[in-house]
Amino acid sequence: MTYAKDMPVDTALASELRTTVMRLARRLRNQRTDDSLSLSQIAALGTLVRHGPLTPSELAAHERVQPPSMTRLLAKLEAAGLVTRTDHPTDGRQVLVAVSQQGLDMIKADRKRRDAWLAQRLRDLTPEDREVLHRAAEVLGRLAEQ
Amino acid sequence: MTYAKDMPVDTALASELRTTVMRLARRLRNQRTDDSLSLSQIAALGTLVRHGPLTPSELAAHERVQPPSMTRLLAKLEAAGLVTRTDHPTDGRQVLVAVSQQGLDMIKADRKRRDAWLAQRLRDLTPEDREVLHRAAEVLGRLAEQ
DNA sequence: TATTGTTATACTCTATAACTATA
DNA sequence: TATAGTTATAGAGTATAACAATA
Numbered sequence: 001m002t003y004a005k006d007m008p009v010d011t012a013l014a015s016e017l018r019t020t021v022m023r024l025a026r027r028l029r030n031q032r033t034d035d036s037l038s039l040s041q042i043a044a045l046g047t048l049v050r051h052g053p054l055t056p057s058e059l060a061a062h063e064r065v066q067p068p069s070m071t072r073l074l075a076k077l078e079a080a081g082l083v084t085r086t087d088h089p090t091d092g093r094q095v096l097v098a099v100s101q102q103g104l105d106m107i108k109a110d111r112k113r114r115d116a117w118l119a120q121r122l123r124d125l126t127p128e129d130r131e132v133l134h135r136a137a138e139v140l141g142r143l144a145e146q
Numbered sequence: 147m148t149y150a151k152d153m154p155v156d157t158a159l160a161s162e163l164r165t166t167v168m169r170l171a172r173r174l175r176n177q178r179t180d181d182s183l184s185l186s187q188i189a190a191l192g193t194l195v196r197h198g199p200l201t202p203s204e205l206a207a208h209e210r211v212q213p214p215s216m217t218r219l220l221a222k223l224e225a226a227g228l229v230t231r232t233d234h235p236t237d238g239r240q241v242l243v244a245v246s247q248q249g250l251d252m253i254k255a256d257r258k259r260r261d262a263w264l265a266q267r268l269r270d271l272t273p274e275d276r277e278v279l280h281r282a283a284e285v286l287g288r289l290a291e292q
Numbered sequence: 293t294a295t296t297g298t299t300a301t302a303c304t305c306t307a308t309a310a311c312t313a314t315a
Numbered sequence: 316t317a318t319a320g321t322t323a324t325a326g327a328g329t330a331t332a333a334c335a336a337t338a
Contacts, residue, residue: 014265025171119160136282144169
């Protein structure tokens with residue numbers, strides 16, 4: 001690739017990275033062939049797996065949706081048996097939402113399916129390219145966390 | 147990072163890459179502070195910029211939406227003065243949609259705004275990290291194109 | 293008869309506003 | 316009075332089915 005002479009190097013790299021990351025993300029997202037759950041539902045379930053039980057409000061804040069939207073989303077997840085609700089031990093207003101074993105199984109199956117597509121393409125790369133990606137994954141992770 | 151002993155290396159790398167790429171993509175997507183256009187509209191406009199004038203059907207296929215959805219989306223873009231329609235020279239059924247100068251300006255401004263956030267974070271990295279990302283961007287681009 | 297594009301209609305997801313129960 | 320959660324209602328986005336115009 002080439003840099004325009006008058007362009008700061010960071011901007012050119014940012015532009016290139018943004019394009020490729022977004023494009024790859026789109027490909028990865030489209031790998032979802034099983035349409036039983038929406039992306040929002042998968043995301044919420046994944047957050048519960050990572051963080052452990054949360055209240056609906058906390059989950060809504062994590063997913064950047066409004067509480068009423070999370071109410072509806074959780075109703076569907078609960079109807080599908082993927083999450084369970086338990087009353088908060090001391091505060092009667094609050095509810096704790098946790099992933100059920102069935103929900104955990106579904107998330108794992110979903111991740112496995114997504115990884116399969118990417119893993120096949122990684123096998124077609126040279127070992128050098130894989131090494132670059134391995135090192136880049138750590139740096140990208142730090143970027144995303146900020 | 148660590149690899150499970152019984153896990154093929156490609157699967158572990160795929161899992162790690164998928165997580166970080168999706169997370170970073172989410173961050174980049176959320177950078178859109180100006181809510182004048184939806185993501186679908188921005189995407190369609192961007193495709194027109196990259197590919198040049200297309201028919202509504204071609205554009206729908208590119209964006210993986212059904213033709214009626216593209217009809218509605220284009221109606222909004224046209225109302226906003228961001229695209230223009232011209233009759234196909236030889237086939238009276240077809241229409242060619244092209245980006246207007248105003249649409250081009252909007253796409254450029256949008257990209258600039260998105261790049262700014264990422265460029266600032268890249269400046270905080272070490273030169274070595276940036277070099278890794280520079281090399282990885284090329285590899286990721288190949289992955290996404292497949 | 294097949295193809296391109298549009299219109300009619302319905303469903304999903306998300307939002308704001310109003311309401312209920314509890315602190 | 317404030318907070319957690321839900322219900323009521325509306326808007327955006329996309330889908331399928333039916334229709335009009337042209338090849």
